[in-house]
Amino acid sequence: xxxxxxxxxxxxxxxxxxxxxxxxxxxxxxxxxxxKYLPDGKTKAHVDDILKCALCPNMCRFDCPVLQAAKSExxxxxxxxxxAYLLEMGRxxxxxxxxxxxxxxxxxxxQQWCPFDFSVDDLLIGVRRDLVDRNLAPEMLMGIRxxxxxxxxxxxxxxxSLGLEPREADILYVAGCTVLNKERVIAQTTMKILEKxxxxxxxxxxxxxxxxxxxxxxxxxxxxxxxxxxxxIIEKSGCKKMICSCPECVYTFKDVYAEAGxxxxxxxxxxxxxxxxxxxxxxxxxxxxxxxxxYHDPCVLARKLHxxxxxxxxxxxxxxxxVREPPLTREHTRCCGIGGLLAMTNPELSVTLLRARxxxxxxxxxxxxxxxxxxxxxxxRTRNSESRDLSExxxxxxxx
Amino acid sequence: MSSENTTGHTHGSDYxxxxxxxxxxxxxxxxxxVNLQKIVGKRNVSHRELDRLSYSRDYWPIALRWMLEGxxxxxxxFVVWPETADHISRIMRMANEExxxxxxxxxxxxxxxAAIPVQGGIIVxxxxxxxxxxxxxxNLTITVQPGINGMNLERFLNQKGYTLGHIPQSLYCxxxxxxxxxxxxxxxxxxxxxxxxxxxxxxxxxxQGTIIRSKPVPKSSTGPRIDMLxxxxxxxxxxxxxxxxxxxxxxxKRVLQSYVFSHLEEALESIRIILRRGIxxxxxxxxxxxxxxxxxxxxxxxxxxCVLILILEGDRELVDLEGSVSHAVCTEHGGISVGxxxxxxxxxxxxxVKEISEFTPRDVVFDTxxxxxxxxxxxxxxxxxxxxxxxxxxxxxxxAHASHFYxxxxxxxxxxxxxxxxxxxxxxxQTVWDAAMKACLHxxxxxxxxxxxxxLRSPWVQQxxxxxxxxxxxxxxxxxxxxxxxxxxxxx
Ligand SMILES: Cc1cc2nc3c(=O)[nH]c(=O)nc-3n(C[C@H](O)[C@H](O)[C@H](O)COP(=O)(O)OP(=O)(O)OC[C@H]3O[C@@H](n4cnc5c(N)ncnc54)[C@H](O)[C@@H]3O)c2cc1C
Ligand code: SF4
Ligand code: SF4
Numbered sequence: 001x002x003x004x005x006x007x008x009x010x011x012x013x014x015x016x017x018x019x020x021x022x023x024x025x026x027x028x029x030x031x032x033x034x035x036k037y038l039p040d041g042k043t044k045a046h047v048d049d050i051l052k053c054a055l056c057p058n059m060c061r062f063d064c065p066v067l068q069a070a071k072s073e074x075x076x077x078x079x080x081x082x083x084a085y086l087l088e089m090g091r092x093x094x095x096x097x098x099x100x101x102x103x104x105x106x107x108x109x110x111q112q113w114c115p116f117d118f119s120v121d122d123l124l125i126g127v128r129r130d131l132v133d134r135n136l137a138p139e140m141l142m143g144i145r146x147x148x149x150x151x152x153x154x155x156x157x158x159x160x161s162l163g164l165e166p167r168e169a170d171i172l173y174v175a176g177c178t179v180l181n182k183e184r185v186i187a188q189t190t191m192k193i194l195e196k197x198x199x200x201x202x203x204x205x206x207x208x209x210x211x212x213x214x215x216x217x218x219x220x221x222x223x224x225x226x227x228x229x230x231x232x233i234i235e236k237s238g239c240k241k242m243i244c245s246c247p248e249c250v251y252t253f254k255d256v257y258a259e260a261g262x263x264x265x266x267x268x269x270x271x272x273x274x275x276x277x278x279x280x281x282x283x284x285x286x287x288x289x290x291x292x293x294x295y296h297d298p299c300v301l302a303r304k305l306h307x308x309x310x311x312x313x314x315x316x317x318x319x320x321x322x323v324r325e326p327p328l329t330r331e332h333t334r335c336c337g338i339g340g341l342l343a344m345t346n347p348e349l350s351v352t353l354l355r356a357r358x359x360x361x362x363x364x365x366x367x368x369x370x371x372x373x374x375x376x377x378x379x380x381r382t383r384n385s386e387s388r389d390l391s392e393x394x395x396x397x398x399x400x
Numbered sequence: 401m402s403s404e405n406t407t408g409h410t411h412g413s414d415y416x417x418x419x420x421x422x423x424x425x426x427x428x429x430x431x432x433x434v435n436l437q438k439i440v441g442k443r444n445v446s447h448r449e450l451d452r453l454s455y456s457r458d459y460w461p462i463a464l465r466w467m468l469e470g471x472x473x474x475x476x477x478f479v480v481w482p483e484t485a486d487h488i489s490r491i492m493r494m495a496n497e498e499x500x501x502x503x504x505x506x507x508x509x510x511x512x513x514a515a516i517p518v519q520g521g522i523i524v525x526x527x528x529x530x531x532x533x534x535x536x537x538x539n540l541t542i543t544v545q546p547g548i549n550g551m552n553l554e555r556f557l558n559q560k561g562y563t564l565g566h567i568p569q570s571l572y573c574x575x576x577x578x579x580x581x582x583x584x585x586x587x588x589x590x591x592x593x594x595x596x597x598x599x600x601x602x603x604x605x606x607x608q609g610t611i612i613r614s615k616p617v618p619k620s621s622t623g624p625r626i627d628m629l630x631x632x633x634x635x636x637x638x639x640x641x642x643x644x645x646x647x648x649x650x651x652x653k654r655v656l657q658s659y660v661f662s663h664l665e666e667a668l669e670s671i672r673i674i675l676r677r678g679i680x681x682x683x684x685x686x687x688x689x690x691x692x693x694x695x696x697x698x699x700x701x702x703x704x705x706c707v708l709i710l711i712l713e714g715d716r717e718l719v720d721l722e723g724s725v726s727h728a729v730c731t732e733h734g735g736i737s738v739g740x741x742x743x744x745x746x747x748x749x750x751x752x753v754k755e756i757s758e759f760t761p762r763d764v765v766f767d768t769x770x771x772x773x774x775x776x777x778x779x780x781x782x783x784x785x786x787x788x789x790x791x792x793x794x795x796x797x798x799x800a801h802a803s804h805f806y807x808x809x810x811x812x813x814x815x816x817x818x819x820x821x822x823x824x825x826x827x828x829x830q831t832v833w834d835a836a837m838k839a840c841l842h843x844x845x846x847x848x849x850x851x852x853x854x855x856l857r858s859p860w861v862q863q864x865x866x867x868x869x870x871x872x873x874x875x876x877x878x879x880x881x882x883x884x885x886x887x888x889x890x891x892x
Binding site for chain 2: 006007009010011013014015018022025026029030031033034036037048051052053054055056057058059060061062063068071072073074076079082083085086089090091092093094096097100113115116327
């Protein structure tokens with residue numbers, strides 16, 4: 001408060017020099033004018049913030065992968081905010097405008113440059129909630145919602161467990177939908193690593209999606225149901241520590257559940273953090289592995305969870321491994337194209353993003369290592385390099 | 401600007417258009433669309449309402465306010481993303497045949513409406529021409545396409561151990577083409593020069609489709625430089641499609657200095673002497689009392705004073721020497737050193753642009769005005785412009801800093817903010833600008849140092865240029881007889 005006062009003191013001083021009657025009018029206008037420019041009714045979107053973003057000169061545009069792929073003002077961060085504002089004000093209503101609200105990789109690259117600390121994906125979630133409430137959410141996305149709500153995972157004909165018997169354990173491992181259905185090898189290596197070092201770990205008999213896609217797409221009520229069920233079942237597992245292979249799951253369980261009023265009563269960790277803990281305790285023994293790798297920071301891990309050092313320290317602990325850094329690295333990493341469900345909402349843009357990132361990585365080494373199953377799948381698709389998860393490299397080194 | 405508004409005519413949309421156009425007939429539209437698709441390919445043309453809306457504005461503050469009032473500045477008929485100079489040449493030939501306006505577009509950070517398609521027609525967005533073509537260490541040059549974003553260019557150079565030295569506050573949100581078209585100036589310009597000084601040669605398409613290419617040489621004596629016509633022409637005389645620029649090795653050392661002065665004159669005098677002695681600080685920024693209070697309220701010693709910050713950078717030994725000379729000059733002229741603090745604070749916060757976002761929805765009309773003047777008239781210009789702005793009913797703040805310096809003179813960068821007590825915000829805005837421009841001209845300054853003319857400054861160009869404007873109009877007519885290139889701008 002004091003800081004705010006100091007910040008605006010120069011204005012207050014200038015106003016104090018005006019005639020008394022003018023002073024009053026200026027202050028009243030300053031405090032009340034905004035209302036005129038916001039929607040009359042209640043909205044879930046923070047239109048006040050969206051308006052600030054819409055009036056920004058796009059200070060984050062150079063780093064927004066969606067804009068850099070589309071190369072069109074329509075996809076500029078402030079451009080999307082402007083259309084969001086016009087939608088919320090009822091001044092535009094086209095399907096194109098609605099669809100644009102989903103063209104975001106939820107990568108938070110914008111946030112690091114934003115003077116307001118906005119991440120455009122957070123702003124857009126509110127708009128999407130309003131679109132859901134007004135029955136304007138695109139049909140394809142309603143299909144995704146139905147799939148998740150009915151099958152408890154985003155993948156069709158899917159699996160929701162590792163098929164293991166629950167057991168008495170301190171650690172709960174939640175693999176996540178993508179690992180269970182597309183990258184089982186990550187779960188297998190993770191479980192084997194933990195077994196090998198003698199950690200008692202259990203899994204859930206039926207893993208429901210963490211709900212991140214529901215939250216991202218604005219299906220707030222459905223998301224809350226998933227959050228309530230998952231928070232409850234995690235508590236009932238009795239485990240005080242829970243580890244996940246997917247950064248999006250960690251972020252959702254840890255931060256989004258708490259914000260939605262369903263805090264998870266366990267210490268939620270990403271596998272990279274846990275592996276490092278075990279290495280530092282001398283429990284994981286790593287052997288020589290002669291490999292040149294390039295590490296790709298997953299956006300959510302690096303920017304939302306600030307887990308940047310841990311995966312690097314895990315890799316550096318492996319004798320013989322040399323880790324290269326791409327030009328856009330650590331908190332400045334660039335999205336692989338899968339984030340924010342972009343591959344579903346805007347497949348062409350998603351591929352352009354992927355190609356751009358992949359070409360930066362495969363210039364540096366034949367093997368790309370990452371710590372997110374979705375990123376791994378993305379890089380696998382380009383076939384320009386070998387794409388591995390951190391757990392696989394750790395496991396390989398332990399078994400040399 | 402027209403005060404007559406037309407309602408947005410597209411289905412389901414509800415907004416007014418400030419510069420309305422008679423829409424093309426359906427057949428004309430279809431025909432032009434097909435032609436454009438033939439030139440640039442289907443994926444590089446759009447006539448969707450969404451895209452047209454997205455290209456309806458730049459960063460002209462009053463036009464941003466119009467959004468709140470339910471208005472859209474102007475809608476182009478088509479948006480086109482060329483990929484080669486040949487594409488642009490063919491677009492220009494077609495535009496001449498169809499008599500369609502063509503407005504080049506970079507990243508829309510221009511602050512005077514220069515990129516607003518006031519006559520509809522075609523927006524030529526340059527963003528898909530953003531390749532780095534060559535980096536030459538021996539010649540210290542880089543050759544790039546103009547659609548490249550400033551920060552992405554600077555990031556590329558930094559990774560390779562160089563800098564362009566052109567760091568405008570809009571580095572993150574503007575393109576090389578926009579800089580050249582507006583004759584932009586970076587915050588480090590006192591050492592590295594403005595974009596005009598940084599340019600070596602270019603390729604461009606003239607309004608009737610002719611492609612020119614100037615030679616990359618350090619200097620030549622082969623007649624007037626035709627390529628220079630494009631500099632500062634704001635897309636009214638052609639479209640820049642490639643440029644070779646000077647680059648510098650990334651500075652080895654940076655020295656930060658900050659001083660407080662009781663009077664603006666003393667600080668101005670210090671900088672004048674520093675430059676006269678042949679020292680060119682990369683950054684020199686001098687704030688008047690109001691702006692000092694606004695930006696440096698955290699440093700106690702700055703209260704009631706004017707802050708000067710200097711950043712010297714380059715070769716280690718040279719920078720150390722320059723640092724001690726500039727320190728001596730400042731202290732001899734009444735400056736008191738306050739350490740690195742304010743300079744470091746500026747470096748850290750220089751891209752935090754919040755004003756328009758914070759103040760516009762609060763009905764505060766806000767803008768900045770940059771002008772240049774020779775040393776001998778500098779204080780007179782500063783005082784008369786501040787008084788002129790303050791004299792307008794509703795102005796709450798009028799302040800300035802000086803941020804680009806020459807041995808011969810200085811650029812002042814004014815800020816005004818206010819809330820109209822009577823009349824519309826747009827009228828209030830025009831009135832303040834009018835007062836400021838008149839005061840500037842009267843004091844012998846130039847009405848723009850680096851933002852350009854656009855729509856907003858057009859009314860004062862005649863007084864600024866005198867009979868040169870007639871010559872410029874003759875050139876425009878010869879090069880663009882159909883007036884298709886960015887019409888309605890620069891008083892042309
Ligand atoms: C926050 C902020 C800070 C700023 N700071 C500075 C600063 O420090 N220094 C400074 O000089 N300016 C500054 N500006 C102004 C603005 O950034 C510059 O005018 C910039 O040069 C515009 O670039 P752009 O790519 O955004 O161009 P646009 O706004 O898109 O276009 C500007 C003009 O250039 C024309 N144009 C664009 N590309 C081409 C091309 N390839 N060939 C021919 N014509 C073309 C357009 O038709 C238009 O007339 C600032 C603006 C903002 C919003
Ligand atoms: S979250 Fe990522 S994709 Fe979305 S606007 Fe921000 S930078 Fe762009
Ligand atoms: S996210 Fe922040 S920096 Fe980016 S456009 Fe919006 S307000 Fe500007």
